Amino acid sequence: LRKNVEDFTGPRERSDLGFVTFDITADILNGKNGLQTFWKKNTLIIFDWNVKQLFLYLSAEYSTKNNALNQVVLWDKIMLRGDNPRLSLKDMKSKYFFFDDGNGLKGNRNITLTLSWNVVPNAGILPLVTGSGHVSVPFPDTYETTKSY
Amino acid sequence: PGAAMDLFGDLRRMNKRQLYYQVLNFAMIVSSALMIWKGLIVVTGSESPIVVVLSGSMEPAFHRGDLLFLTNFHDDPIRAGEIVVFKVEGRDIPIVHRVIKVHEKGNGNIKFLTKGDNNEVDDRGLYKEGQNWLEKKDVVGRARGFLPYVGMVTIIMNDYPKFKYALLAVMGAYVLLKRES
Numbered sequence: 001l002r003k004n005v006e007d008f009t010g011p012r013e014r015s016d017l018g019f020v021t022f023d024i025t026a027d028i029l030n031g032k033n034g035l036q037t038f039w040k041k042n043t044l045i046i047f048d049w050n051v052k053q054l055f056l057y058l059s060a061e062y063s064t065k066n067n068a069l070n071q072v073v074l075w076d077k078i079m080l081r082g083d084n085p086r087l088s089l090k091d092m093k094s095k096y097f098f099f100d101d102g103n104g105l106k107g108n109r110n111i112t113l114t115l116s117w118n119v120v121p122n123a124g125i126l127p128l129v130t131g132s133g134h135v136s137v138p139f140p141d142t143y144e145t146t147k148s149y
Numbered sequence: 150p151g152a153a154m155d156l157f158g159d160l161r162r163m164n165k166r167q168l169y170y171q172v173l174n175f176a177m178i179v180s181s182a183l184m185i186w187k188g189l190i191v192v193t194g195s196e197s198p199i200v201v202v203l204s205g206s207m208e209p210a211f212h213r214g215d216l217l218f219l220t221n222f223h224d225d226p227i228r229a230g231e232i233v234v235f236k237v238e239g240r241d242i243p244i245v246h247r248v249i250k251v252h253e254k255g256n257g258n259i260k261f262l263t264k265g266d267n268n269e270v271d272d273r274g275l276y277k278e279g280q281n282w283l284e285k286k287d288v289v290g291r292a293r294g295f296l297p298y299v300g301m302v303t304i305i306m307n308d309y310p311k312f313k314y315a316l317l318a319v320m321g322a323y324v325l326l327k328r329e330s
Contacts (some may be wrong), residue, residue, distance in 0.1 A: 010216035031303075053209060055247075055266065059229045067257040078209065078266065082267050101252040101260075118247075120210040123295045130231055 054079045055118040062111040064104025072098055074113070165292045193288035195221035200234055200243055201300030206265030207232070207245055214301035217245060219290025227251060227259050227285065232292040235263065238277050243289050246272055252282075259285055 057076040064070060075095045116130040161205070189198045202215040219234055227233065229251050234243045248272060250262040260282035264271040273281060306313040 039264045055210060055230075057230050059230075066254075069251065069252040069253040072247040073229050076266075080209065096249065118210075118230055118232070121295070123296050126232065126292055129227075 020123055050121045050124060051081055052122050053081060053120045055120060056115065057117070058113060058115050060098065060111050060113050062104070062108055064100065064102060064108065066102040066104055070100065070104070072096075074099075079117075107116055171324065173324075175321075179323070193218075193220045193290065194223065195219045195287050197234075197243065200245070201303045202245055203242070203304070204265075206267050207247070208267045210266060211245065211295065213295070214298055214304055216296045216300040217292045218294040218296075220293050221288060221290040225291065226253070227261055227288070227291075233263065234289045234292065235287045236281055236289055237275060239281070244272070244275065245292065270276065309315070 003130050055076065055078055057073050059071050059073045073096060099105070114130055117129060119127050119129065190196060200217050200219060201283055202211045202217060205213055217234065227248060230246050231248050232245065234245050235249055244263075246263040247266075248261050248264045249264045251259065252261070253259045253300050260274070261284075262282060263289075273301050276283070293325055306316070
């Protein structure tokens with residue numbers, strides 16, 4: 001579902017605005033879905049004593065005529081140590097507006113959605129890890145003009 | 150008072166040579182510290198490799214007073230999710246926030262948008278008038294590591310200058326009066 005709307009949060013030109021709904025199922029503690037940690041190779045534990053929180057985010061990555069690489073964060077969540085490490089979100093709407101820099105979403109067949117996270121330690125190095133599952137989403141060739149979001 | 154009189158007595162008894170020696174010692178310590186700092190700037194590629202978090206806009210990850218270690222390698226691409234420290238053109242205060250949008254052209258030209266984890270809206274309100282994106286040149290560095298609380302000393306020294314002078318006076322007195330036996 002995509003509309004062409006005036007991007008009121010940024011430059012005043014008409015840019016493509018994409019609407020995406022998504023489901024996320026992730027089992028971060030147990031490393032299912034290939035979500036691994038690189039702290040310890042054999043144990044699949046991300047939340048160890050030195051992890052204060054995980055900053056999770058879902059980003060859409062794609063290419064357009066205007067820009068070789070675009071990344072837009074659609075949704076994020078802070079997961080503190082002690083929170084339920086299983087994510088099971090269905091039919092989520094993106095938290096942030098998915099505006100393109102220009103009109104590159106129309107007919108774009110290959111938008112890749114990836115879940116990544118930033119490990120915030122109690123003290124030490126701040127790694128960025130990308131989950132190994134990702135989904136490709138195509139956008140339609142036409143614009144929607146109805147107000148149905 | 151007895152100890153203070155002893156101290157002044159010591160000072161007067163110190164001859165010129167000893168004084169020069171102490172001053173040189175002190176100068177060496179300062180030079181070494183500066184060299185280490187410059188070395189860090191070169192190795193990390195960042196003009197300010199260690200910064201103190203000044204606001205709560207990245208809580209609960211970072212709090213006011215935390216220390217961040219940065220790198221700014223030229224070849225490191227800027228990607229969504231990274232924590233960058235940047236300066237708005239014309240302002241001196243570095244801001245620590247996360248990259249939420251990236252648009253990169255084939256020729257390497259990047260423009261990106263940032264937002265503090267704890268803020269409701271993105272940083273466009275913080276940028277210069279009319280500025281909608283940040284560029285590589287605005288970046289001081291990328292946060293690679295962090296230590297909690299340690300930077301509080303800098304904040305206290307900034308907010309209470311008397312504390313800073315007192316600290317410097319104590320340090321100066323210690324170095325000048327310390328004797329190698």
